[in-house]
Each structure stands twice: as structure tokens, then as C-alpha cells.
Amino acid sequence: MNGPSSQEKHPMAGFPQVCFIKNVVKNPNIVIGDYTYFDDPEDSEGFERNVLYHFPFIGDKLIIGKFCAIARGVKFVMNGANHKLSGISTYPFQIFGNGWEKVMPGPCDLPYRGDTVIANDVWIGYEAMIMPGVKIGNGAVVAARAVVVCDVPAYTIVGGNPAKPLKQRFPPSEIDILESIAWWNWSIEKITHHLDKIVSGDVKALQSCVDNE
Structure with a gap:
């Protein structure tokens, strides 16, 4: 399975x-x-x-x-x-129309x-x-x-x-390894096969799954 x-x-x-x-x-x-x-x-x-x-x-x-x-x-x-x-008031007057739409902000006015x-x-x-x-x-x-x-x-x-x-x-050096391994992009078959390594805290063991292929 x-x-x-x-x-x-x-x-x-x-x-x-x-x-x-x-x-x-x-x-x-x-x-x-x-x-x-x-x-x-x-x-x-x-x-x-x-x-x-x-x-x-x-x-x-x-x-x-x-x-x-x-x-x-x-x-x-x-x-x-x-x-x-950028204005004095942050109230969105324009959304209520009835003349207030005249202060509609431009795309560059909104964060x-x-x-x-x-x-x-x-x-x-x-x-x-x-x-x-x-x-x-x-x-x-x-x-x-x-x-x-x-x-x-x-x-x-x-x-x-x-x-x-x-x-x-994890330490920065191990984070770099994990980022390069990117196990989440493996096939589901490969993930399932190495699941014990993925859920362990042993980064070197997970890396060995790649190195030994």
C-alpha cells in the first residue's frame, strides 16, 4: 500500500x-x-x-x-x-456610493x-x-x-x-540539506518506502535515501 x-x-x-x-x-x-x-x-x-x-x-x-x-x-x-x-481618514467612504465613490482610491493607493x-x-x-x-x-x-x-x-x-x-x-546546515532533498516532491511510492526516515529526526538517514539511489 x-x-x-x-x-x-x-x-x-x-x-x-x-x-x-x-x-x-x-x-x-x-x-x-x-x-x-x-x-x-x-x-x-x-x-x-x-x-x-x-x-x-x-x-x-x-x-x-x-x-x-x-x-x-x-x-x-x-x-x-x-x-x-495615506489620508487623514482610513474609512472606506467609496464603497457606499451615493456620491462617495468620488474618492475611490487608485490601485497604488492601497497597501x-x-x-x-x-x-x-x-x-x-x-x-x-x-x-x-x-x-x-x-x-x-x-x-x-x-x-x-x-x-x-x-x-x-x-x-x-x-x-x-x-x-x-534543525541546525542551519541540516535545514539546507532538507531543502535540497525536498522529500515532498518524491513519488508517493518513494515517500511510503522511506516514511520511517521522513518521520525520524535523523537528517543524515534521510539524505542516505537519496545518496544510495
């Missing part, structure tokens, strides 16, 4: 609160990798409701890699949440931080909040209820509001 099918919505029999969300997301500006799951006992297929202020006319994307674990209550705040900051990108094998804890344009590296961990306003390096644990680095999961 080579693990569950990445095409299954609910890979755990009798446990619908876990969903491989690539199979249910419809928004073309939300891109999800294989085996990334969302855990929500109320509606695990309704992941898109947690992507906030994601207006199609803005065009920003939420990109999430493979093998990510996303806990219930996680929110992704997109660029549509931003108000004009824009680009796409939000979550790499591979990232664990995002309960009720964490990811702000617009944040980049989270491979193997990172976001603690419960963290508010992530800045980029997170690979294999780094962050927590707090605003989220700050708490520790690196």
Missing part, C-alpha cells in the same frame, strides 16, 4: 472532520498541494470561508504546498482587508503585499492568523493563536502576537 489517495476528500474512514482540501476548493486564486488537510469538525470542506477579504478584482493568491496540516479556526487575511493609509505563500510540510496551529503577503517556509510550525505578520524561515517555529521565532527545528 502507498498511503491514502490524494484524490479522497475525507481520507480517514468515519472521520469527516479531516479533509484533503485540494479536492474541495473552487476558487482559482487558492492553490492547494496534494495531501494538505484542514481539520474542522463543523465543516472541513468549507475551507474557503477562512480565507478572508479575498476579492477577485484584487487578484492576489493564497498558495499552500503539499503535506501541510491546518488546524481548525486558522484564518488567512488577504489584501482586500487593507484600507488607504498591497502580494500573494500569501505557505510552502510544504507546514503545521499551522489552532486559530492562527496569517496576514496578507506572508511567506512561510518549508517545514515551519505556527503556534496556536499566533498572528503571523512577517515571513517565516524554513523549519522555524513561531508563536505570539505578532509572531516571533521561538526556535529552529
